[in-house]
Amino acid sequence: MHIVMSNKFKAKEPDGVYFVTISVIQWADVLTRREYLEIICDSLAYCQKEKQFTLYAWCIMTNHLHLICSSPSLAYKIRDFKKYTSKELYRAIRNNPQESRKSWLLWLINSAGELSSKHEEYKFWQPGYHPILLDNNQMIEQKLEYLHQNPVKAGFVEEPEHWYYSSARDYAGQKGRLEVVWLV
Numbered sequence: 001m002h003i004v005m006s007n008k009f010k011a012k013e014p015d016g017v018y019f020v021t022i023s024v025i026q027w028a029d030v031l032t033r034r035e036y037l038e039i040i041c042d043s044l045a046y047c048q049k050e051k052q053f054t055l056y057a058w059c060i061m062t063n064h065l066h067l068i069c070s071s072p073s074l075a076y077k078i079r080d081f082k083k084y085t086s087k088e089l090y091r092a093i094r095n096n097p098q099e100s101r102k103s104w105l106l107w108l109i110n111s112a113g114e115l116s117s118k119h120e121e122y123k124f125w126q127p128g129y130h131p132i133l134l135d136n137n138q139m140i141e142q143k144l145e146y147l148h149q150n151p152v153k154a155g156f157v158e159e160p161e162h163w164y165y166s167s168a169r170d171y172a173g174q175k176g177r178l179e180v181v182w183l184v
Contacts, residue, residue, distance in 0.1 A: 029062040059166040086124035
């Protein structure tokens with residue numbers, strides 16, 4: 001029997017700009033504490049500085065993050081980012097005395113690891129990163145708008161630039177948390 005692997009969600013253009021979604025296992029609302037969000041931001045900043053990772057736009061929500069980015073070997077950069085942040089977020093949850101959901105979160109993350117095909121100790125992120133090649137201005141504008149409107153549609157803020165963990169501030173002419181390369 002011959003199995004054909006899907007090419008639908010693969011970053012095939014090494015110079016392409018991609019819209020990427022990285023989701024927490026079970027879409028659990030884990031990314032609710034500043035400490036956890038800062039782990040993600042610090043890791044993205046490291047990738048920008050040290051890993052040839054260009055960030056055009058980004059938004060961290062409570063259970064996922066969206067990026068518009070480019071990088072040679074994007075799949076490997078995302079894999080390394082997820083591996084590192086998974087370890088750091090797991091440690092942060094485990095060591096956080098204020099985490100009221102600690103037992104449940106650790107159980108969820110540990111269970112996902114046990115159920116994974118690799119039978120890992122823990123698993124924080126869902127498999128994949130769903131890259132979508134943004135190969136025209138209409139797609140770029142649509143994904144940029146979608147990404148920045150996420151916190152507004154979720155009811156967290158009235159205006160996109162009010163969400164600190166997003167590049168909407170940069171696109172509104174303010175200084176954002178991470179450096180971005182403008183798309184438009």
